[in-house]
Amino acid sequence: MITAIDLELRAGSRILLSDVTLRVQPGDRIGLVGRNGAGKTTSLRVLAGEGEPYGGAVRRTSEVGYLPQDPREGDLSVTAKDRVLSARGLDQLLREMEKAQSAMAELVDEKAREAAVTKYGRLEERFAALGGYAAESEAARICSNLGLPDRVLAQPLRTLSGGQRRRVELSRILFAASDAGAGGKSSTILLLDEPTNHLDADSINWLRGFLKSHDGGLVVISHDVELLEAVVNKVWFLDANRSELDLYNMGWKKYLEARATDEKRRRRERANAEKKAGALMEQANKMRAKATKAVAAQNMAKRAEKLLSGLEQERQADKVARITFPQPAACGKTPLTAEGLSKSYGSLEIFTGVDLAIDRGSKVVVLGLNGAGKTTLLRLLGGMEPADAGTVQPGHGLRLGYYAQEHETLDHGASVWQNIRHAAPDTPEQQLRTLLGTFLFTGEQLDQPAGTLSGGEKTRLALAGLVSSAANVLLLDEPTNNLDPASREQVLDALRRYTGAVVLVTHDPGAVEALEPERVILLPDGTEDHWSADYLELVQLA
Incomplete structure (x- = not known):
């Protein structure tokens, strides 16, 4: 159980919640909703013990599995499989068992070999007590359902994309939560912040079923209405205008x-x-x-x-960012080309020999299964990392704008204002302040460190940086992730109206339809084809 008493949360001097008492119990499946910036992510972090409340206290009497929006940093040299198995301590046990097996086979001294046999027996008993090979198989099943095949599980975390690392972390949390205690029920409380990000349609369907059957308690932040309809039996609405949390003990539709x-x-x-x-x-x-x-x-x-x-305050309409991508700067006929691009991480080849030419005003969507290198291709085109082979050639007048799905283009230690000033150093100050205002950043929020923003706020800040750039080629990697429905519609409308070139990576069919692409690039082969509606059903699978 998690209990919060007289909870007060703030972002700088802005009050997010005041004098709130709430409880998460076994069997609760709670949807935490509200507009971007209302304080949902901050609330979840405090419930998880990853942040401190401004006032009040939080008590936890159950194990907690917390999935943040951004992948956790840590030892990136471990394999994805070991990271998942570490949720129950199985990774270390398996390594020790392998060492004991080697010793049993290699030791010549009989007494030393008997000691190794005894050690292996003790390790095997502990391994069996933790579920043994059945638990290892269960972990593999969870990973497979979340789009992590064996070849990915064998890779070190540092070789994985941000989306893959996040799915590894989600697999780890669900593997820990599926460890039933007395009575065959899990006591783990899951705190999940946008768990469907980076998942394909099949994985999302499987996740819905898992969460619906989880009996240990759940609080989920999600813009996936189908997930909320299928899973939650309670809703907490965080009203940004009133700084209050309204509790509804009912399912989503009611x-x-x-x-x-x-x-x-x-x-x-x-x-x-x-x-x-x-x-x-x-x-x-x-x-x-x-x-x-x-x-x-x-x-x-x-x-x-x-x-x-004595009246309750009437809820005001939520503000929505007014997003308009830049009027592109003048450029040549083909502002960006690439020839023979290849990229590997260690012995793992991501793609090889990819060619492309981005013409002025062209619209291109990049498709491929998770791990096929879509994000990697954008990073190479955007100069975020070098190719192993091949070249990226800027054409006449190229002004590149890059939106990274993990917000790597933001300086998380710098303020909102410092980030936008860095993105547009030559733009007059008042023009930038007006721009930030249209993206809902005003007053003291300008001094807030970017690293403390919610996922949706980081998305808005990164998009504001693009708008200030007058780019004529936009590289967009999942630009609608973490956005509430109203903000997502603003981004889609901006895509429809933008007259420059766009290279888009997305799992959002609505974003592809708004872009109206002329071409598609299929990875890892780098095959190029004319866009047709037949490809649309591949978007969510990709």
Whole structure:
């Protein structure tokens, strides 16, 4: 169980939550919702013990499995398989068993060999107590369902993309949570921040089933409405305008109905109270003219104030970023070309001999299975890392804008203002402040470190950097991840209207439809083809 008492959360001086008491119990499957920047990620981090509340206390009496939006850093030299197995301590045991086996086979001294046999027996007993080879098989099954085949599990974490590392971390958390205790039930509470990011359609379907059957407790932040409909039995709505958390003990569809009813009730109560208060104030003003009725007038005015002060605040409409990609700077006919691009990580070949030419205003989508090198190709084109072979050649007037799905282009230690100033050093200050305002960054938020922003806020800041650049070629890697529905629609609308060239990597079919691509590049082979609607069904599988 997780219990938070008198919880207060802040981002700088901005109050996110105040005086909130809440509880996560076994059997709770809670959807934590609210607009980007409302404080959902901050709330989850505090519940997980990864952050401290401004006020109040959080108590945890259960194991917690926490999936942040960004992949965790750590020992990147371990293999993906060992990282998953470490959730139950199986990785170390397997390594020790392998050493004992080697000793049993290689030692000549009989006494030493008997000691190795005894050690192996003890290790095997511990291994069996932790589920043994059945648990190892279970871990492989979870990984496979989340799009991590054996060849990926054998690789060191440093060779994996950010999306693959995040799926490894999700696999590890689910593997730990599937370890049933007494009574055959898991006691682990899962705290998952956008768990469907980087998953294909089959993996998302499997995850829904896993979470729906999990009985240890769950709090999930997700913009996947189908996941929320299928899984949650409670909803916490974090209202950024009121800095309050509304608790609904019901499933998703009933929550939407109840929230709409609450809004109507608030509006009706406020209208009635304002009408009565207005009448009272009008009468009080008339009575003030007579000295004998001054006290009565004052009392009537107080009654009017009390009527209004006792009302719940009416929810204001959530603000939405107004996103418009830049009017592209003038450039030549073919501002970006690449010839013979090849990339490997150690002995693992990602792709080889990829050629492409990005013409002025062209729209290209890159498809391939997870791990095929889509993000790697954009990083090579954007100069984020070198190719092993081949060249990237800028054409006349190239101005490149790169959006990285893991927000690597942001300086997480610098403030929001410092990041946008670095992206556009020659742009007048007031113009940049106006731009940040359209992306919902104002006041003290400009001084907030980028690393403390939510995933959606980081996305908005990175997109603001693109808008300030007047780029004529945009490299976009999953630009709609972490965005609430309203902000996502703004990004899609901006894609429709942008007249420069775009190279897009995405699992979002809506983003591809908005782009209206002319060409598709299929990785790892680098095959180029004209776009057709037949490719659309591959987008979510890719």
